[in-house]
Amino acid sequence: MEIRQQIREWLYLRPRVRSVWALNLVHEFHLIIEALEGGNYNRATLDTEFMLDVDTQDVPERHPRFVTPEERYHTIRMKTDNGIIRQLGLTLSADDGSVLVWEFNFILRRRNNFIPLYSPFNFAPLYTPAETEEFLGMQLEPIDSNLFSRLLSSGLLHNNSITWILFHGA
Structure with a gap:
């Protein structure tokens, strides 16, 4: 199916999140670039999900409304410096x-092994050893962050026709 036809069909459907793994990464980037070249999508929003394995003793325990801008920056910086990216969400929007x-699913590094986001190791009590082995056999390959960064800079990141909308959730 032609990329433009896929985009047209997609627009008439209720918006859904396209899940991206290593297997379909390049194809999905073609869809993104095609949508941008059409000229209708002029805003891009990013959202990230980090897996944290850090000591949070330096994080203020006050209500966010009472945290100073410096403390907020320190907390965000600590989480991003020490966190491991699980997912990156991208939304293109038109007038x-x-x-x-799209949701991009990345490699997680755990104890010198690469483990996918929805790995049973993240939810160990929920899976028996047999279920874990079966799950890992069916698991999709997560995205290599180096390849993702190369694709991101190939037409999306430095696109002057896009207004970027970035935010930090609570």
């Missing part, structure tokens, strides 16, 4: 309100 949404 007519239509949106295209």
